[in-house]
Amino acid sequence: MSAQDADLLVHGGDVLTVDAAGSVVPDGAIAVRDGEILAVGPTAEVRAAYRAAEEIDASGCLVLPGLVNTHTHLAMTLLRGCADDVDLQEFLARVIPREAELLSPRAVAAGVRVAVAESVRAGVTTGLDMYWFHEAAEEAARAAGWRLLAGPTFMDVPGPPDGRPYGDRMAWAAADLAARTGRAPCTRPVVFAHSAYTLDPEQLVAISTLAREHGALLHVHAAENAAEVAMVVEAHGKRPVELLDSLGVLGPDVLLAHAVDLTDDEITALARTGTSVAHCPVSNLKLGCGIARVPELLAAGVTVGLGTDGVVSSNTLDVLGAVRAAALVHKAAGDPTAVGAEQAVRMATIEAARALGLASHLGSLEPGKRADLAVLDLDGPHLTPRHDPWSMLAYAAAAADVRDTIVDGRVLMRDRVLLTLDEAAALRELEALAGRA
Ligand SMILES: [Zn+2]
Numbered sequence: 001m002s003a004q005d006a007d008l009l010v011h012g013g014d015v016l017t018v019d020a021a022g023s024v025v026p027d028g029a030i031a032v033r034d035g036e037i038l039a040v041g042p043t044a045e046v047r048a049a050y051r052a053a054e055e056i057d058a059s060g061c062l063v064l065p066g067l068v069n070t071h072t073h074l075a076m077t078l079l080r081g082c083a084d085d086v087d088l089q090e091f092l093a094r095v096i097p098r099e100a101e102l103l104s105p106r107a108v109a110a111g112v113r114v115a116v117a118e119s120v121r122a123g124v125t126t127g128l129d130m131y132w133f134h135e136a137a138e139e140a141a142r143a144a145g146w147r148l149l150a151g152p153t154f155m156d157v158p159g160p161p162d163g164r165p166y167g168d169r170m171a172w173a174a175a176d177l178a179a180r181t182g183r184a185p186c187t188r189p190v191v192f193a194h195s196a197y198t199l200d201p202e203q204l205v206a207i208s209t210l211a212r213e214h215g216a217l218l219h220v221h222a223a224e225n226a227a228e229v230a231m232v233v234e235a236h237g238k239r240p241v242e243l244l245d246s247l248g249v250l251g252p253d254v255l256l257a258h259a260v261d262l263t264d265d266e267i268t269a270l271a272r273t274g275t276s277v278a279h280c281p282v283s284n285l286k287l288g289c290g291i292a293r294v295p296e297l298l299a300a301g302v303t304v305g306l307g308t309d310g311v312v313s314s315n316t317l318d319v320l321g322a323v324r325a326a327a328l329v330h331k332a333a334g335d336p337t338a339v340g341a342e343q344a345v346r347m348a349t350i351e352a353a354r355a356l357g358l359a360s361h362l363g364s365l366e367p368g369k370r371a372d373l374a375v376l377d378l379d380g381p382h383l384t385p386r387h388d389p390w391s392m393l394a395y396a397a398a399a400a401d402v403r404d405t406i407v408d409g410r411v412l413m414r415d416r417v418l419l420t421l422d423e424a425a426a427l428r429e430l431e432a433l434a435g436r437a
Contacts, residue, residue, distance in 0.1 A: 032371040036371060065364050080315060125405060153194065194220070197231050219255045224284075257309070304347055
């Protein structure tokens with residue numbers, strides 16, 4: 001039998017598929033055509049079956065699914081380092097006025113280019129990005145070949161950075177979502193409702209209805225810290241997740257960011273409604289928000305993906321850093337078995353994809369899925385010897401170990417050189433814009 005054509009062959013590395021069985025293929029290969037994974041198997045078999053125009057020799061490397069960032073605000077790269085060592089409310093008080101001064105489509109595009117460069121270097125291939133001027137963000141990410149999920153954001157604040165009054169946003173968002181129908185299934189429309197403290201209950205219901213009409217994911221910040229919970233109780237007589245549940249907003253197409261301060265009943269409500277959680281342990285620790293009840297969420301059957309949050313609260317877009325934080329922080333209560341290495345890596349790959357409603361397309365290396373993957377160089381003292389790939393990823397590997405990153409079969413970084421983005425120009429542009437802040 002003659003070999004079939006493929007576009008790309010990644011071969012010779014240990015392939016951590018993150019399939020349901022947790023299979024690892026030693027000296028494995030992945031064949032890719034039209035952005036889709038055709039085959040995963042031993043190098044000798046895959047090379048006999050496929051010939052490709054482009055090859056990546058991953059000998060001495062670990063090949064893993066591209067990491068998925070389920071909660072971020074990419075263009076906040078403009079403000080990195082501007083609000084450290086403060087609580088959430090002081091953080092918002094500092095950031096929101098600066099955003100109003102600084103943001104424009106050009107500034108958001110510049111912020112996203114640097115965020116994409118940082119993400120690609122960290123093996124992150126997909127991000128869910130809640131921010132102003134999402135059209136500019138999407139264009140910047142698309143130009144670099146990076147998988148960005150963005151869409152209209154609702155936040156009822158005076159003087160929104162995009163100058164669009166709240167009353168105009170519903171029609172604008174509906175037109176944006178209508179224009180998306182028929183696009184490729186490996187992204188999906190998303191509607192962002194900032195939170196129950198920047199939107200009132202009627203607004204939350206209207207936004208949820210809009211999202212459902214368009215088959216969109218609804219993404220909401222909720223229960224990030226005790227002060228937020230107190231604010232929502234004071235205004236509406238209910239805790240944030242309790243309020244969202246009572247309004248009928250929760251559901252399988254809903255992803256809550258943070259969900260730190262939860263009661264047992266609220267965990268039950270998330271499980272009952274099929275609502276997912278984007279867990280951002282680094283941001284939660286830095287803002288002193290507390291530790292999300294992830295072991296209880298997982299035990300209740302809630303899907304939990306990992307996120308970094310924006311870089312003003314987490315300072316980097318390093319999803320592997322979030323994996324390590326998630327694998328460590330839940331042990332602090334005294335149980336070293338809480339959130340194990342494999343669980344934490346799954347929360348940045350297949351479970352993150354599930355939280356976005358994209359698990360049939362992303363999150364593992366299996367035939368038929370999109371070819372999003374990272375090649376991690378294992379040639380370092382901190383990764384020697386190689387007993388267990390889950391352990392290496394969760395406890396020892398760093399973003400800087402990522403050598404190659406591929407999104408939709410396109411090589412965005414090869415041998416640590418970015419191929420689809422002028423990184424030096426992007427950094428210079430961001431410095432110039434941020435300097436005016
Ligand atoms: Zn956030």
